Amino acid sequence: MKPKKKWKPNEIIEILDEAYARPPQQVSRDPMFELILTVLSQHTSDHNSGEAMHRLLEKFPSWELILSSDVAELEEAIRPGGLAPTKSKRITYILREIADRNDSFDLSFLEFIPLTEARDWLMSLPGVGPKTAACVLLFALGRPVLPVDTHVERVSKRLGLIPANMTAEKAHIKLEESVPPKDIYAYHMDLIQHGRRTCHARNPACKACPLADKCPRVGL
Numbered sequence: 221m222k223p224k225k226k227w228k229p230n231e232i233i234e235i236l237d238e239a240y241a242r243p244p245q246q247v248s249r250d251p252m253f254e255l256i257l258t259v260l261s262q263h264t265s266d267h268n269s270g271e272a273m274h275r276l277l278e279k280f281p282s283w284e285l286i287l288s289s290d291v292a293e294l295e296e297a298i299r300p301g302g303l304a305p306t307k308s309k310r311i312t313y314i315l316r317e318i319a320d321r322n323d324s325f326d327l328s329f330l331e332f333i334p335l336t337e338a339r340d341w342l343m344s345l346p347g348v349g350p351k352t353a354a355c356v357l358l359f360a361l362g363r364p365v366l367p368v369d370t371h372v373e374r375v376s377k378r379l380g381l382i383p384a385n386m387t388a389e390k391a392h393i394k395l396e397e398s399v400p401p402k403d404i405y406a407y408h409m410d411l412i413q414h415g416r417r418t419c420h421a422r423n424p425a426c427k428a429c430p431l432a433d434k435c436p437r438v439g440l
Contacts, residue, residue, distance in 0.1 A: 236411070257269065264303070358405060370421070371412045378436070
């Protein structure tokens with residue numbers, strides 16, 4: 221059997237756009253909101269993190285109010301998102317660090333400084349890794365940074381785009397370098413949809429896969 225040719229990012233995007241009808245990019249212009257929402261989204265569903273964020277904003281109309289309140293109140297507000305004891309402390313640490321460094325919660329400056337500096341600034345916050353930083357920069361500010369979540373990492377490895385034993389940290393660097401900046405949002409969203417709907421962690425639906433033609437897994 222001849223080895224299958226490797227995919228190019230634009231080929232993947234074209235096929236998955238047709239399969240899943242990718243939504244257009246909408247930049248929120250609210251990096252603080254995106255930062256806290258991404259923390260809440262860790263290890264839970266979009267529905268649960270959205271409910272937790274809604275309750276947080278309802279209870280605390282300003283970020284300053286969280287810092288002046290008991291952490292137990294924040295923990296109760298975000299309970300629908302799961303891991304509330306851990307996430308409430310993490311959010312408090314992040315807010316306190318930003319307030320100390322920036323003297324405000326306005327993070328709009330991250331749109332205008334060099335991309336490497338913006339990423340490093342976010343990743344220097346307590347508990348903020350490459351995926352969280354990338355989500356803030358991409359979804360809030362429209363900057364070409366690729367968030368590599370479990371779906372993007374899994375699908376990319378199965379397609380042979382990165383080695384199967386590559387760490388998530390290195391995957392961020394390798395995949396971001398391989399995708400043209402203008403295509404980063406499309407690549408991220410399409411692979412998430414593909415991972416959720418077809419290329420499952422367990423029992424992937426290979427027979428229904430629109431990428432089966434050149435997937436190294438198919439036919440093994």
